[in-house]
Amino acid sequence: MPFSAPDTATRELILSATDVTVAYGQHKALDGLNLEIREGELVGIIGPNGAGKTSFIRALCGRTRVTGDLNVAGTDLRRSTDRRRHIALVPQDIGLYPHLTARENLTVIGRLLGLKDRAAINQALETVEMSQHAKTRVSEMSGGMKRRINVAAAIMTGPKLVIFDEPTAGVDAPARDTVHRLARALADQGKAVILITHELEQAEALCDKILVLCKGKRLAFEPPARLLERSFENQREVMVRYATPPEPEVLNAMQPFAFTPGEMPTIWVAMTNANEVSFVSAFLTALKGENDLVREISVRRPGLTALMHRVEKTGQIAA
Numbered sequence: 001m002p003f004s005a006p007d008t009a010t011r012e013l014i015l016s017a018t019d020v021t022v023a024y025g026q027h028k029a030l031d032g033l034n035l036e037i038r039e040g041e042l043v044g045i046i047g048p049n050g051a052g053k054t055s056f057i058r059a060l061c062g063r064t065r066v067t068g069d070l071n072v073a074g075t076d077l078r079r080s081t082d083r084r085r086h087i088a089l090v091p092q093d094i095g096l097y098p099h100l101t102a103r104e105n106l107t108v109i110g111r112l113l114g115l116k117d118r119a120a121i122n123q124a125l126e127t128v129e130m131s132q133h134a135k136t137r138v139s140e141m142s143g144g145m146k147r148r149i150n151v152a153a154a155i156m157t158g159p160k161l162v163i164f165d166e167p168t169a170g171v172d173a174p175a176r177d178t179v180h181r182l183a184r185a186l187a188d189q190g191k192a193v194i195l196i197t198h199e200l201e202q203a204e205a206l207c208d209k210i211l212v213l214c215k216g217k218r219l220a221f222e223p224p225a226r227l228l229e230r231s232f233e234n235q236r237e238v239m240v241r242y243a244t245p246p247e248p249e250v251l252n253a254m255q256p257f258a259f260t261p262g263e264m265p266t267i268w269v270a271m272t273n274a275n276e277v278s279f280v281s282a283f284l285t286a287l288k289g290e291n292d293l294v295r296e297i298s299v300r301r302p303g304l305t306a307l308m309h310r311v312e313k314t315g316q317i318a319a
């Protein structure tokens with residue numbers, strides 16, 4: 001049944017984190033995090049390596065010592081003996097028995113979790129749209145189907161908060177899209193959902209809010225459009241692709257335009273506040289006879305990928 005709450009303020013508060021700190025010795029992996037997530041919200045957590053993303057998930061799952069307050073649906077997580085009722089973690093890897101069917105897998109996992117109710121299995125299969133494949137062996141399933149059953153196994157206890165921990169690492173594109181669609185669908189059904197991902201373009205399109213972490217600190221927590229507006233205002237990203245990596249004289253000509261290396265040696269990226277047409281025209285003029293080397297120039301509004309580069313370089317979201 002689709003979830004429909006009239007506005008954000010009336011939605012139930014699911015996760016409340018107040019001054020949450022995770023320390024390994026003297027080193028604070030997570031440093032005084034404050035956060036609220038409500039039912040129906042899909043929150044993407046992004047940040048450079050070592051930002052504290054995993055430490056936060058470990059804190060939520062009770063796998064590390066934590067100071068501060070962590071509440072899920074009004075339950076103090078530090079005192080709860082039954083986190084699984086409140087929180088589901090969808091792991092990176094498939095944790096299923098390949099020779100068993102979908103239903104057999106969920107039955108075994110349900111028993112391990114102390115679930116006696118078959119209805120929970122049916123409900124989970126229905127939620128991930130796999131009811132018609134209940135009798136299919138996992139070994140005969142596509143990557144996307146296995147991911148769906150993996151999610152079903154995680155949500156059988158009926159948690160209010162579902163965490164996807166980098167579920168798309170090393171996964172092919174269709175399976176990745178399946179996982180992302182499921183994360184969105186669970187939020188649309190009223191769950192609070194956390195997605196830790198390096199798929200920044202997808203996070204931008206899917207998530208209601210983005211939490212940006214860097215060196216254990218919260219840099220931002222807001223809807224992606226607002227975050228990008230605040231970070232880049234009217235800036236544009238200019239991407240140039242050359243036929244071959246630029247020679248020193250081309251690099252010299254590029255210098256006044258502050259290009260930085262892109263994801264391949266042939267790709268270079270610059271940010272500009274100027275009118276983009278003037279920028280591109282001035283750049284091509286500066287290249288003079290080397291113009292022929294340019295295969296492509298594109299101009300776009302900076303997205304979360306550009307934001308992540310900035311955070312990696314400067315530790316900040318605004319220039």
Ligand SMILES: Nc1ncnc2c1ncn2[C@@H]1O[C@H](COP(=O)(O)OP(=O)(O)OP(=O)(O)O)[C@@H](O)[C@H]1O
Nearest residue numbers: 024027028029047048049050051052053054055056
């Ligand atoms: N068990 C540990 N003992 C000591 N330091 C740790 C431990 N686990 C993590 N750290 C440190 O805490 C910081 C945060 O690490 P964490 O794994 O939470 O970051 P992350 O954002 O998940 O990074 P990544 O994207 O690389 O997985 C890093 O500086 C890391 O080196």
